[in-house]
Amino acid sequence: MRRYSHWRRILAGGVLLLAVHAGWIQADELDKTKALYKRPSSIPFPVQNPYTPEKAALGKMLFFDPRFSRDQNLNCASCHNPSFGWEVPFAKAIGAAGAPLRRQSPTVLNRAWASHMFWDGRASSLEEQAKGPIESKAEMDIKLGDVVKRLSAVGDYRKAFNTAFPGEGITENNILKAIGTYERTLVSGTTPFDRWVEGNDSAISTSAKRGFVLFNGKARCNLCHSGWNFTDEKFHDIGTADDLDKGRFEITGKQEDLYAMKTPTLREVAHRSPYGHDGSLTTLDVVVQHYIQGGAPRPSRSPLMQPVPLTNEDVKDLVEFMKTLSSDSAAIAMPNLPVPQ
Incomplete structure (x- = not known):
């Protein structure tokens, strides 16, 4: 212990010789x-959903839009708040009807490099992950088909989807692709x-x-x-x-x-x-x-x-x-x- 403390004092003096339990690090x-x-140096995007700025900008709107919840009172940021490391400062995230969920919300930062999503890894892509909370009865509690109907009633969304997905427009799959693209751009500073x-x-x-x-x-x-x-x-x-x-x-x-x-x-x-x-x-x-x-x-x-x-x-x-x-x-x-x- 005296030898360990001795080298800690040397380190404090600026010498690049660091002590650990098994010896010294030169x-x-x-x-x-x-x-x-x-x-x-770069963010990986999947071949089946390559990055475009139009898709990412659209995904950002969707991420913060409460129309993705049954009662239009929750959005993705309700559980993944940028002010708290893209989580929330509670032991358990809050879902539909103000009821706490069973787990703490994991951060969405750096998920472009992830192989599995959620604490239990039940989703293998960000597109699959995005769908889960939207359709979960305990969370946002709405079917994607109903979200398509809501967004289709908004002219600017029709234009944004046609720009991001030419010739395809507003579909369930394109909603998930846009959100997934935006989430891949969320990289820690x-x-x-x-x-x-x-x-x-x-x-x-x-x-x-x-x-x-x-x-x-x-x-x-x-x-x-x-x-x-x-x-x-x-x-x-x-x-x-x-x-x-x-x-x-x-x-x-x-x-x-x-x-x-x-x-x-x-x-x-x-x-x-x-x-x-x-x-x-x-x-x-x-x-x-x-x-x-x-x-x-x-x-x-x-x-x-x-x-x-x-x-x-x-x-x-x-x-x-x-x-x-x-x-x-x-x-x-x-x-x-x-x-x-």
Whole structure:
């Protein structure tokens, strides 16, 4: 412990030699690790739904339009609010008739790189994901066919669809394509961590740098929160107290998926409390404490969930690092929604 503390003091003095539980990280090894988290230079769009600015602009209008709910009181942003990391600051999202849903709403940020949507991965594309909440009785509670009728009564929407989808117009499929296109453009902003990865050594604090080493070393966070988006896009039972929600098991019926939920991105995590599929982890400190303890023991708990002996200072450093994964809040210009004429 004295040797570990000694090297922490050296790090504070600016020497690029970082201590972890298994040895030392030299400057070249640190650079290799940082490179694993470098942001991509472009957004991937599927061949079957390529990007066009007209389609994205239309999708943005649809995303914020309450005509997509039975009572015209909810839109996609009701659960995915840009002011809160494209989530909502509640343990559970609110659906039709003001009733809470069974899970916390996941962020829609960086979903262009995702292979599965929802906590349980039941949708394999953003187009499929968009349809789910619209037609869910508990959420927006309206059939897409009825949405088509509503939008078809609006002249400006007819024009917008004909521009985005020449010769096709307003169809259920085109509605989902437009929303999916817009959602793929929702990418987290450049963060202090990104600037550090790009070479600005003063972009994050010494505490956050120690946290990065812990994240990729003794704390073992990178085993699930990997890559530039800080998620392996896999499903794990992390031992939360909720034993009623069976997670991905409800989709696959496989025992290995019992209580398993998709690893969430850590991008914009400082803006997205509370945490966990059930919103039971109220702060980042509570999240780290949950992992230190290893979660509730049960047969399905991921073997990656092991108690981790971290000090209070380690916890502080990890939280400081995770805060560097959030960008400055940026105002989102709301679209002008067409009205019937």
